[in-house]
Amino acid sequence: MRQLLLVLVAASLAGCARPQERQGSIQVKGSDTMVNLVQAWAAAYMREHPGTSVAVTGGGSGTGIAALIEGTTDVAACSREMAPEEIRQAQRNGITPVRHAVALDALTVIVNPRNPVSRLSMGQLAAIYTGNITNWRQVGGPGQRIVALARERNSGTHVFFLEHVLRGGNPRGKQEYAPGVLLLPSSQAIADEVAANPQAIGYLGLGYYQPGKQKAIAVARTGAGPFVAPSVQSVHNRSYPLARPLLLYTSAHPRPAAASFVAFVTTPEGERIVQRLDFVPLPR
Numbered sequence: 001m002r003q004l005l006l007v008l009v010a011a012s013l014a015g016c017a018r019p020q021e022r023q024g025s026i027q028v029k030g031s032d033t034m035v036n037l038v039q040a041w042a043a044a045y046m047r048e049h050p051g052t053s054v055a056v057t058g059g060g061s062g063t064g065i066a067a068l069i070e071g072t073t074d075v076a077a078c079s080r081e082m083a084p085e086e087i088r089q090a091q092r093n094g095i096t097p098v099r100h101a102v103a104l105d106a107l108t109v110i111v112n113p114r115n116p117v118s119r120l121s122m123g124q125l126a127a128i129y130t131g132n133i134t135n136w137r138q139v140g141g142p143g144q145r146i147v148a149l150a151r152e153r154n155s156g157t158h159v160f161f162l163e164h165v166l167r168g169g170n171p172r173g174k175q176e177y178a179p180g181v182l183l184l185p186s187s188q189a190i191a192d193e194v195a196a197n198p199q200a201i202g203y204l205g206l207g208y209y210q211p212g213k214q215k216a217i218a219v220a221r222t223g224a225g226p227f228v229a230p231s232v233q234s235v236h237n238r239s240y241p242l243a244r245p246l247l248l249y250t251s252a253h254p255r256p257a258a259a260s261f262v263a264f265v266t267t268p269e270g271e272r273i274v275q276r277l278d279f280v281p282l283p284r
Contacts, residue, residue, distance in 0.1 A: 024052065024053075024257060025052065025053045025257075026042075026052065026053070026054045026075065026255075026257050026261050027055050027067075027073040027074045027075070028042065028054060028056045028064075028074065028075040028076075028248075028261075029056075029057050029058075029059065029064040029067045029075075029077070030058070030059070030060070030064020030065070030067075030076045030077035031058065031060065031061045031064060031077040031078055031079045031156050031157075032058040032059070032151075032155060032186050032187060033079040033105065033156065033187055033205040033207075033208075033246070034077045034079060034205075034246055035056065035057075035058040035077070036207065036277060037207065037246070037273070037274065037277050037279060038056045038077050040276070040277060041054075041264065041265045041270055041273055042054035042055075044264075044269060044270070044273060045261055045264050049260070052257055054261060056077075058186075059154065060151075060152070060155045060156065061077070061078040061079050061154075061156025062153075062154040062155070062156070062159075063154055064076035064078060064249075065078060065082055065086050065249070068090060068095065068249055068250075069086065069089050069090045069093055069095065070093070071093065071095060074250065074254060074255060074257075074258035075248050075249070075250055075254075075258055075261065075262065076248070076249040077246075077247075077248055078156050078246075078247045078248070079105065079155075079156035079157050079160060079205070079244065079246055079247070080156035080157075080159050080244075080247075081099070081247070082097055082099070082249060095251045095252075096251060097249045097250070097251065097252075098249065098250050098251065099247055099249055100248040100250065100262050101245045101246070101247055102246055102247065102262075102265045102270075102282070103265075103274045103279050103280060103282060104236075104243060104244070104245055104279070104280035104281070105205050105206055105207070105235070105243070105245075105246050105279055105280060106205075106206040106230035106231065106234065106235050106240050106243055106280065107157065107160060107161065107203055107204075107205065107230075107242040107243075107244055108204055108205065108206050108208075108209045108216050108217075108230045109125065109201065109202075109203050109216070109242070110194050110201070110202055110203065110204065110214040110215060110216055110217065111194060111200065111215050111217060112197060112199075112214065112215065113212065113213070114198045115136065115141060115142075115198055115199075115215065116140070116141055117136060117139055117140055117141040117217070118217065118218060119218040119219070119220065119227040120217050120218075121219070121220045121221070121227075122165055122220065122241060123222070123223060124139050124223075125165050126165050126166050126175070128146055128148055128201065129148055129150065129161075129177055129178065129181060130166055130175055130176070130177070131178030131179070131180060133146065134146055136199070144198070144199050146201060147182065147199045147200040147201070148178070148181045148201055149184055149190050149193055149194065149200055149201065149202035149203075150177055150181050150182070150183055150184070150202070151184065151185075151187070151203075152183045152185055153183065157187070157203065157205065158183075162175075162176075164242065165242070187204040187205055187208040188208060190202035190203070190204050190208075191204055191208050191209070191210060191213070191214060194214045195214055203242075206235075206279060206280065207277045207278040207279045209230070209278070216229055216230055219240070219241050219242055220241065221241045226239070228240045228241065232280050235280045236280070236283050246279065248265070266282065
């Protein structure tokens with residue numbers, strides 16, 4: 001009888017627990033551009049929901065999308081859109097991906113502060129990364145070889161730059177990164193290399209840009225300009241050519257904890273975290 005009473009009391013206490021205390025854990029995988037942002041969201045969410053743990057891992061947007069397709073993550077963090085074939089793969093596995101825009105970003109092209117070049121057109125950037133421009137003298141800089149840095153292939157940032165710069169937004173484009181482009185594993189690795197190497201050029205999310213250690217390039221859609229620097233304002237007014245959404249993907253029927261977390265990131269507190277990490281909140 002005593003054991004039965006203990007079981008009944010335990011069941012009663014569990015029934016009285018707040019819902020968030022029974023929600024368990026949430027898995028978020030994907031974008032390295034977003035990993036610091038998602039970790040900050042997760043820390044704030046767990047303070048408000050002490051019974052829930054949020055595990056955040058990077059590896060690139062492709063890693064997060066693959067995990068969503070396989071059903072091994074609740075949320076995929078992506079700095080690019082899911083491709084139609086990826087959506088079809090998920091649907092074949094019984095998962096219907098749902099896109100959630102959670103912030104904006106300015107994909108920021110950076111050079112070393114000692115490099116006098118301060119602006120480039122999309123065409124010039126494409127020529128640099130396809131290997132048709134190889135010396136800084138060709139774009140108004142010193143007579144030095146260009147060291148072009150890019151993210152690795154699993155990165156959503158790599159894919160976004162390939163599609164929107166090298167291929168000029170043409171989904172059927174065949175342009176590829178030149179063999180000499182150095183693929184680095186993270187945005188921070190690109191930031192560090194550009195800060196140390198006067199010949200380097202790279203790209204990263206606005207939240208990783210460190211004024212003084214790197215110099216942001218003003219970008220124009222054509223050689224005629226206007227050349228626009230990356231900023232919150234130029235993203236919101238759509239004048240910056242390399243603005244992009246930051247996304248979370250879930251299934252159409254996420255677990256309640258995952259749905260609650262995704263809803264949290266666009267609350268005023270979630271937006272304050274976006275601003276604190278130098279990304280761009282969604283316009284209201």
